[in-house]
Amino acid sequence: MIDDRSVSSHEVGRLRVSHLKRIWWATNASRNGRQVQRDGEWHLDRIVIDGLGLGLEQTLQYLFTDGPTFDQFEHWIVATAGSPEPALIARINAIVAGPDNPDEIRRWLGSIEDCEAVLSPADLAFWQEHGYIILHDAVEPSGLAAAVQAIWRYLDARPDDPETWYQERDRGIMLQFFQHSAFSANRRSRRIHKAFAQLWGTADLFVSTDRCGFNAPEREGWAFQGPDLHWDIDFEEPGRFGTQGILYLTDTPPDQGAFTLVPGFHKQINQWHDSLPAGQDPQQQDLHALGSLAIGGQAGDMVIWHQALPHGSRPNRSDQPRIVQYINMYPART
Numbered sequence: 001m002i003d004d005r006s007v008s009s010h011e012v013g014r015l016r017v018s019h020l021k022r023i024w025w026a027t028n029a030s031r032n033g034r035q036v037q038r039d040g041e042w043h044l045d046r047i048v049i050d051g052l053g054l055g056l057e058q059t060l061q062y063l064f065t066d067g068p069t070f071d072q073f074e075h076w077i078v079a080t081a082g083s084p085e086p087a088l089i090a091r092i093n094a095i096v097a098g099p100d101n102p103d104e105i106r107r108w109l110g111s112i113e114d115c116e117a118v119l120s121p122a123d124l125a126f127w128q129e130h131g132y133i134i135l136h137d138a139v140e141p142s143g144l145a146a147a148v149q150a151i152w153r154y155l156d157a158r159p160d161d162p163e164t165w166y167q168e169r170d171r172g173i174m175l176q177f178f179q180h181s182a183f184s185a186n187r188r189s190r191r192i193h194k195a196f197a198q199l200w201g202t203a204d205l206f207v208s209t210d211r212c213g214f215n216a217p218e219r220e221g222w223a224f225q226g227p228d229l230h231w232d233i234d235f236e237e238p239g240r241f242g243t244q245g246i247l248y249l250t251d252t253p254p255d256q257g258a259f260t261l262v263p264g265f266h267k268q269i270n271q272w273h274d275s276l277p278a279g280q281d282p283q284q285q286d287l288h289a290l291g292s293l294a295i296g297g298q299a300g301d302m303v304i305w306h307q308a309l310p311h312g313s314r315p316n317r318s319d320q321p322r323i324v325q326y327i328n329m330y331p332a333r334t
């Protein structure tokens with residue numbers, strides 16, 4: 001049954017954030033087994049959740065598990081990610097309201113559009129050819145150190161005691177840890193913003209509130225759990241432009257579980273996909289056979305890749321953990 005007791009995107013609660021109540025209402029409806037019609041709203045959902053400094057999975061898990069009232073949801077947001085700044089609320093509300101408000105956009109972008117390029121013509125040519133780039137010194141060194149320390153604290157583990165690195169609760173390599181001032185500072189890096197602005201052709205971007213990662217060296221009883229090569233795309237339009245990114249918080253040689261991708265595959269994906277026998281799942285093919293490459297890097301290197309590249313992690317065969325923060329940006333307006 002379709003639920004038509006709809007809450008509009010313009011109904012707000014005490015935080016005054018447009019579209020937030022609609023997200024709450026729609027989640028609650030589907031939690032109660034009711035279907036809601038929300039075609040094309042995914043972009044706004046993402047902007048509101050990322051903008052408020054919340055993880056997507058974190059938020060959906062809370063809404064589905066706890067089934068809060070809207071008032072409880074707003075309290076949870078403030079307790080989890082702090083009170084949203086008035087400028088951010090104004091930006092989200094301007095996007096939800098559409099049509100574009102050029103003054104609002106200019107105020108928000110500051111000087112990113114005008115500041116010096118961080119990707120050279122050679123970097124951009126490399127991007128065109130291979131579908132990825134490495135941005136060096138992506139954040140301040142202090143941002144790296146603070147993020148690494150936050151992750152050790154979160155894990156209640158110590159760099160000098162490998163026995164503390166292996167914890168059942170965080171067995172995967174991605175940690176459900178989103179909120180920390182060091183992570184926020186890294187997400188605000190102007191170098192990262194400028195790099196994404198050059199790739200997208202606009203500085204009017206939102207940054208994802210993504211997770212961080214800790215990939216401990218393999219040992220007996222502790223095998224790598226993935227993710228191995230995969231895509232996070234909709235195969236309705238496999239070659240569609242989109243970015244993803246990973247920031248190395250510590251030095252990461254290729255054998256230390258380095259991020260891995262198939263260079264250049266953005267140029268082949270449409271043809272490859274069309275050539276798959278009917279009924280074959282693209283994700284279940286031998287993607288390493290397409291030519292995978294481990295991308296090692298130094299602390300502060302950020303790998304940005306075209307979402308059409310098969311990508312994933314790999315087993316950590318070194319004696320040090322791999323520690324990362326995932327950061328992506330996407331246009332505020334579709």
Ligand SMILES: O=C(O)CCC(=O)C(=O)O
Nearest residue numbers: 227258259260311312313
């Ligand atoms: O952490 C990695 O190396 C892989 C990241 C990944 O697969 C992803 O962000 O989709």
